[in-house]
Structures are given as structure tokens and as C-alpha cells.
Amino acid sequence: MTDTRPLAELTLVEAALRYVPVVVSFIASTTDTPVSYAPRCDPTAAAAHGMSVRRHPIIIFAHPSTAHPTRTHRRVLETPSPHDKAAMTDEIHALWAKGAIVVTYDPNSPQVPPPQRPARDGRVNLVEPGKAPRLGKGGSPESRVAILHSLAHIESWAIDLSWDIIARFGQVRAMPRAFFDDFVLVAADEARHFRMLAARLVELGSEYGALNAHDGLWDSATETADSLEARLVIEHCVHEARGLDVLPATIAKFRKNGDEASAALLEGTIYPEEVTHCAAGVRWFRYLHARDVEKKDAGEEGQCVDLADEGGGPDEGVVKAFHETVWAHFKGVLKPPFNDEARSKAGFGKEWYMP
Numbered sequence: 001m002t003d004t005r006p007l008a009e010l011t012l013v014e015a016a017l018r019y020v021p022v023v024v025s026f027i028a029s030t031t032d033t034p035v036s037y038a039p040r041c042d043p044t045a046a047a048a049h050g051m052s053v054r055r056h057p058i059i060i061f062a063h064p065s066t067a068h069p070t071r072t073h074r075r076v077l078e079t080p081s082p083h084d085k086a087a088m089t090d091e092i093h094a095l096w097a098k099g100a101i102v103v104t105y106d107p108n109s110p111q112v113p114p115p116q117r118p119a120r121d122g123r124v125n126l127v128e129p130g131k132a133p134r135l136g137k138g139g140s141p142e143s144r145v146a147i148l149h150s151l152a153h154i155e156s157w158a159i160d161l162s163w164d165i166i167a168r169f170g171q172v173r174a175m176p177r178a179f180f181d182d183f184v185l186v187a188a189d190e191a192r193h194f195r196m197l198a199a200r201l202v203e204l205g206s207e208y209g210a211l212n213a214h215d216g217l218w219d220s221a222t223e224t225a226d227s228l229e230a231r232l233v234i235e236h237c238v239h240e241a242r243g244l245d246v247l248p249a250t251i252a253k254f255r256k257n258g259d260e261a262s263a264a265l266l267e268g269t270i271y272p273e274e275v276t277h278c279a280a281g282v283r284w285f286r287y288l289h290a291r292d293v294e295k296k297d298a299g300e301e302g303q304c305v306d307l308a309d310e311g312g313g314p315d316e317g318v319v320k321a322f323h324e325t326v327w328a329h330f331k332g333v334l335k336p337p338f339n340d341e342a343r344s345k346a347g348f349g350k351e352w353y354m355p
Helices: 012-019 043-048 069-077 082-098 141-169 177-203 216-223 228-256 260-293 316-329 340-345
Strands: 022-024 058-060
Touching: 069 082, 069 141, 082 141, 082 177, 141 177, 141 216, 141 228, 141 260, 177 260, 216 228, 228 260, 228 316, 228 340, 260 316, 260 340
Parallel strands: none
Antiparallel strands: 022 058
16 A cells, blocks of 8 residues: 655655665764764864764655756755755765766656755854955965865855756756766765865864855856856856966965965865866856857757857857856956966866956
8 A cells, every 4th residue: 555644754764665765874973982963063074073973864755766956956955054965965966976866857847946045054154245254365374264264155155056057957948968967066076175175174273154254156146047158157157267266376375374284175176176167167158059049069968069150260159158148247357367277278268258
């Protein structure tokens, strides 16, 4: 007999048997170490200090054969804790990578829109951008903590942005599977970056949430909520590209002031992976321009065709569209200095960002 009771009336075991869920158990404990149940405590950082974190299991109630990112995204976006967002992202990425989640979206089901604003707990006191802490030049421990805290905050929002672009645009724009591949991977990268930065803050005697921060990054997401092209340009080709411009100097500041651990984290992991995130923005903007504007075969895997216009260079049309999108949705102008080498690796030359 089929059990039709609501989930709220089932025990954990009954729900597991009925839904064949993937159970993500964040339980890492031993009998001889103190255990922290504090929601502000990051498992990685706690382990570095001899503590273990015991959490209730998170259940993804979706059979592996029918689950897909446009459904699982809501569990991340509606989860208040950034540490839990990161952990859930890891699990979804693992399921996607090994094929346990195989469907991108159900074209026969109406799209469920993502929340207008992702859930956030109150660990970070939000202020206007002009009132956020001054970061300084990294010459003092306080300045270095402020810089790392700002980066951790950015990465926490980048997790939500990655799932939002999948949920908000993947189905409505009929994007190919490679689009989902890219942004599930971007989400996993951002989750790892957040965890590593949060752990580094703990090592330096602070924690994520110790300082005020602003949510300007999500403000730009709201500005681009109606346009996938604008979201790709502003978030990935403007904001993330600006990160590429300034990260080398930030790395040098940490190294000059004796913080090799932070410098190595930024240089060895975050910086090279952010190049690939910018590349994803460029790749999918080019794809959409080829498919929906030029009406050419852009390819299912986002390998864009030659965009040559009669009498123009190979990128003239798409570069013009890029600049028009920046002018329409970005408050301000693109200012040097630019990291030409990193931007080139991401797939866009000077004609994309020079006036």
C-alpha cells in the first residue's frame, strides 16, 4: 500500500525508505574531542582547532533518477547558513558529477522561480557600502582579517549567485547541459573558497560574521534578474573580472607582510579558479549572442561559432553587444588597471573592456 502521508508525518527512516533520498550526514566526531553544535562553527575550521562538529543530516528528497539542479537549487537558496549552503553545494556537485542527478529540468513542468532574495541568517551585520569596514593595505593583522572577511562574504554570495543563475535562467532560456555543468562547478568552487577563507579567519583569531559587510553583489543580481545576458556580463565579466584585476596586488600585500598562508590560499586556489568563472561568463554570453541574435548554430556544448560580421572583425558583433549590456546595467565605468593576462585566459581581449 502506498504511503501518502505528508513528509512532516514521517520518521526519518520512513522518509528514507519511501523517497530513497540521498542522505548528507555532516557528522564528524570522536569520543575524545569536544563537540560543537554552534551554527556559526565551520566544520573545517573547527577541526583545525581540535573540535568536531555534529550536525543533523540534511536530506535531499529526490530519487537520483529524477532529481535535477533546477529543483535542488532551492534547498541551497533557502538555507540561511552560508556554511550549510557550502556543504549542500558540495553534495549536489558530487551527485551531478557522478550521474546520480541526471536531468537538467523538466520541460513539461512549470518553472518554480527562485526566491527574490536567498535566505540568510543574522551572523553578518549588513550596512550600506559606504559604511562597510575599510580594508586597509594589509599591513596590520586587523587589515588582513578585514580583507579576508570581505572576500569570504563575496564568496558566500557567489554560492547563491551560481544556483540562482541555474534556477532563474536554465529552463526559461532552454540552456544546454554544458551550461549546467559549468555553473554547478562554479558553485562548488565558490563553496570551497568560502570554506577555506572562513577557516583562515578562525586561524587568525576571527570568524566569518565578526565584521560588518554590505550586499552590493546581490544588488547587482537584482538588477540583472530579468536578463541572462546581463547576469553573465555584470557578475562574471565585470565583478569577477575586477577580482582578477586586484587579486595579484592583494596576494602581494599578504606576502609582503608575512602572511604566506593567506597569500598561498589566494594564489594557489582562488585566483586560478576565478579565471575559469570569468571564462564561463564570456563563453555563455557568446553562445547566447550566436544562438539568439546571430541565429547561428552555437553548438550544444557552448562552443561558439565564428561570429564574423560582413566587413567587421570576428568579434565585432558580440563585443558591441557586451558594451551595450555594460552601459545598460552597470552603474559606473570599467576602470584600469586591468589584468590583461588573466582576462585573456578567460577569453576576452582588450576590445571587450577598454573604452
